[in-house]
């Protein structure tokens with residue numbers, strides 16, 4: 001690389017701690033490793049996700065969107081744990097050290113980082129096919145991390161935000177409207193919702209592979225099932241009008257339920273706490289919508305408004321999907 005690795009890190013990634021205002025970093029970028037202080041009464045929550053060009057984002061994705069999304073998908077995992085994001089590390093593999101690319105990548109990544117006061121404390125830079133890995137670190141009060149396991153029959157199922165926007169953008173490719181493309185490229189991690197769900201949700205997961213697949217993971221730990229009211233699923237106005245104009249109305253349920261890349265939260269709330277949860281989340285980014293109920297009998301049943309049941313066409317590989325009439 002024309003730009004030395006040291007200079008590249010200094011110029012694009014080594015940001016003053018003042019940006020996040022954090023005082024819990026003993027050593028940030030520049031030493032052999034970072035050193036941070038974890039408060040005595042907190043558990044440390046760790047997650048890592050890699051984005052590979054052409055696999056996790058289209059090849060034509062802007063550098064800013066890649067920077068934002070690499071951090072956002074990790075913050076979404078922390079949100080699902082009810083964790084407050086605090087630090088992250090970043091490994092970037094680049095075919096070339098293109099300074100315009102790096103500047104745009106860093107700008108949008110740090111815009112999101114600064115919004116949540118999360119500080120980049122270290123990482124790695126290598127040369128090769130474009131790929132970006134972030135490891136995010138969060139804190140929760142000891143023993144209070146939210147989990148996928150824990151839902152019980154009778155709990156209500158909710159999702160934040162709207163579903164299907166990003167999946168529709170992927171499906172439409174270059175024909176996607178700017179608003180839909182924005183939802184694919186710049187997902188909003190539901191950090192505030194995750195924090196509000198501590199002590200209220202019996203189970204939480206973030207939706208990265210589509211609601212059906214991810215709700216399936218939430219149910220599998222308890223050998224539970226669910227009935228989803230699929231006509232009640234939250235869809236944006238942009239989603240609805242684009243589905244109409246693109247003549248995709250036959251794929252309405254399929255795109256909402258299976259297309260993925262939503263980065264919304266799906267969670268279960270015991271009925272005694274539903275009112276409190278609905279009130280708390282109504283005031284937060286994304287809000288929430290009740291979409292179904294946890295059942296004791298395994299399988300996800302997708303009920304239409306007219307009482308019929310919707311099923312994904314063909315074998316979509318969702319092991320948790322079983323037909324039936326529950």
Ligand code: ADP
Pocket residue numbers: 005009013014028029030031032033034090091092120121122123124125
């Ligand atoms: P080492 O040879 O010890 O791995 P590096 O030259 O890879 O050191 O990194 C030097 C310092 O810069 C380390 O503190 C490392 O964490 C940090 N660093 C390297 N790459 C990045 C990056 N992409 N983002 C943030 N910090 C980075």
Ligand code: MG
Pocket residue numbers: 123124125
């Ligand atoms: Mg290194």
